[in-house]
Amino acid sequence: MEPTMLKIIAGIAIVLVVAIAVVLVLAATKPDTFRIERNATINAPAEKIFAVLSDFHQWGGWSPWEKKDPDMKRSFTGADRGKGAVYGWEGDKNVGTGRMEILEASTPSKLVIKLDFLKPFEAHNTAEFTMLPQGNATNVHWVMHGPSPLMAKVMHVFINMDKMVGKDFEQGLANLKQLTEK
Numbered sequence: 001m002e003p004t005m006l007k008i009i010a011g012i013a014i015v016l017v018v019a020i021a022v023v024l025v026l027a028a029t030k031p032d033t034f035r036i037e038r039n040a041t042i043n044a045p046a047e048k049i050f051a052v053l054s055d056f057h058q059w060g061g062w063s064p065w066e067k068k069d070p071d072m073k074r075s076f077t078g079a080d081r082g083k084g085a086v087y088g089w090e091g092d093k094n095v096g097t098g099r100m101e102i103l104e105a106s107t108p109s110k111l112v113i114k115l116d117f118l119k120p121f122e123a124h125n126t127a128e129f130t131m132l133p134q135g136n137a138t139n140v141h142w143v144m145h146g147p148s149p150l151m152a153k154v155m156h157v158f159i160n161m162d163k164m165v166g167k168d169f170e171q172g173l174a175n176l177k178q179l180t181e182k
Contacts, residue, residue, distance in 0.1 A: 024154070027153040030153040035143065035145040036165050036169065038169040038170055039140065039141050040140050040170075042138050042180055042181060043136060044177075046131035046138045048180050049108070053129050054107075055081040055082075056081070056085055059087070062175040062176040063172055064169075064172045064175065065094075068091070069092045069094050069095045071092070074089050075088040078101065082107075083104060084102065096118070096120050098117040098119075099115075099118070109130065109131050111128065112127075113126065125145060126146060128143045128145075129142055142173060
């Protein structure tokens, strides 16, 4: 190989090593956990909203991810609704593969869900819905939180997860509002 070619290859290698080092340093500054949350006021009683959220069979009517892959395979096991209900899905690159299980169902105010993503990447998070009555309306608070391992931190260097997932939360809450205010 010519000396000029070796210098070019060495230069490219140095640039790549520096770029990777910069990304890893930036990733190391990211927090060890993440939290995404959105709120909506819905003109419906908390009991009605809780009934929809605590029954995975009804998520097709409001969840923003349900429409992203019409061929998604779904499975429902465990309890019919509430604590112990399990929902599994296998879909395309838009929805991936995963499983949710309701761990806590405090009618009509709180729902805690264990959320396990298996594909396209593995993640284990918690989703929570809190319903707070306000007169004839209900304030619905939707939160997802969990750990941020190194690969998630690297992704967070390039992708704003709050904006990306937050817009899905906003759409889901708008859909839930439309469904439960009928």
